Amino acid sequence: MSNNKPENPVKRRDFLRSVLHTLSGITLGGIAGFLIGRSSNKEMVWQLDPNICVQCEKCSLNCVLPQSAVKVVHSYSMCGYCDLCSGYLQPGAKSRDTGAENQLCPTGAIKRTFVEDPYFEYSVDEELCIGCGKCVKGCDSFGNGSLYLQVRYNLCLNCNECSIARLCPSRAFRRVPADSPYILRGDESKKHEVI
Ligand code: SF4
Ligand code: SF4
Ligand code: SF4
Numbered sequence: 355m356s357n358n359k360p361e362n363p364v365k366r367r368d369f370l371r372s373v374l375h376t377l378s379g380i381t382l383g384g385i386a387g388f389l390i391g392r393s394s395n396k397e398m399v400w401q402l403d404p405n406i407c408v409q410c411e412k413c414s415l416n417c418v419l420p421q422s423a424v425k426v427v428h429s430y431s432m433c434g435y436c437d438l439c440s441g442y443l444q445p446g447a448k449s450r451d452t453g454a455e456n457q458l459c460p461t462g463a464i465k466r467t468f469v470e471d472p473y474f475e476y477s478v479d480e481e482l483c484i485g486c487g488k489c490v491k492g493c494d495s496f497g498n499g500s501l502y503l504q505v506r507y508n509l510c511l512n513c514n515e516c517s518i519a520r521l522c523p524s525r526a527f528r529r530v531p532a533d534s535p536y537i538l539r540g541d542e543s544k545k546h547e548v549i
Contacts, residue, residue, distance in 0.1 A: 397532035400516045404502035404539060406526040409487035409494070413503055416518045417485070423510035424485035424503050424518065426463070426478050429539050432500035435473040441493030441501045442466055442476055458492050460484075480506065502539055507532075 402413070402424065413424040437450055442464050447456040452466055463482035467475045478501075485503060493501040519527030530537070 398529040399505070399507060399512050399532045399535050400510065400519060400527055401505050401530045401535055401537050402503055402518075402522070402526045403528065403537050404490075404504070404526075405537075406524050407487070407490075407503055408524045408526075409491040409503075410523055411486050411488075412521055412523070413518055414484045414486040416521050418511065418513060418517055419509065422485040422518075423505050425480045425483045425506050425509075426485065426487070426489055426501050427504050428476060428478055429500040429502070430475075432498045432539060433476065434498050434500075435469060435475060436497065437472045437474055439466070439474065439476060439493075440496035441489040443492075445492075458488055460486065460488065464489055476501075499539065504536055507535060 407413075414422050417423055440458075442458060443450060443456055444458050449456060454462060457464070461482045461484055463479045463484075465477045465479060467477070469475050487503055490501050490503055493499055516527060
């Protein structure tokens with residue numbers, strides 16, 4: 355197993371989180387741009403294609419890490435900011451509020467914040483996310499597909515043989531260049547392509 359973990363993952367994770375938290379419209383392309391300056395062109399890393407993933411939950415179970423390196427990310431440009439969010443609320447939830455019993459996420463990793471009537475913003479606390487994909491399935495089923503899974507490089511060990519890739523039923527995992535490591539959806543994807 356090779357280990358391409360950054361020297362100071364905590365610092366880097368805090369940096370990424372602060373950027374995501376501060377700018378709700380931040381693009382993952384921007385994050386990829388940040389990685390460009392730190393990665394060799396020849397380096398390859400694992401990534402999953404969110405357009406092929408079927409949210410089987412194995413990303414949360416099969417990573418060699420105690421908590422998966424796969425996290426849900428949110429494309430704010432695609433999100434409908436819905437009150438009735440199928441990525442946040444349990445199907446048939448009795449009320450549309452932040453009560454734990456109404457939430458789809460088993461770890462409470464998605465935060466719902468009122469913007470203005472009738473809009474709500476949804477953000478992800480990646481430390482709580484286990485990469486189970488339940489919210490992704492919910493968002494894909496009735497929403498815009500703005501929630502999707504990606505491997506996070508501040509966590510991934512870049513195993514020579516990724517145990518998730520081996521067991522992924524849809525073969526969604528593949529090696530991608532470290533200098534363009536994210537497979538993005540929405541406008542973020544387009545911006546990323548022209549970086
Ligand atoms: S193992 Fe494959 S299909 Fe299952 S959630 Fe992960 S990427 Fe998606
Ligand atoms: S439902 Fe699963 S993938 Fe979505 S935020 Fe919660 S832990 Fe992460
Ligand atoms: S390469 Fe290793 S650490 Fe990274 S997602 Fe796969 S199993 Fe987890």
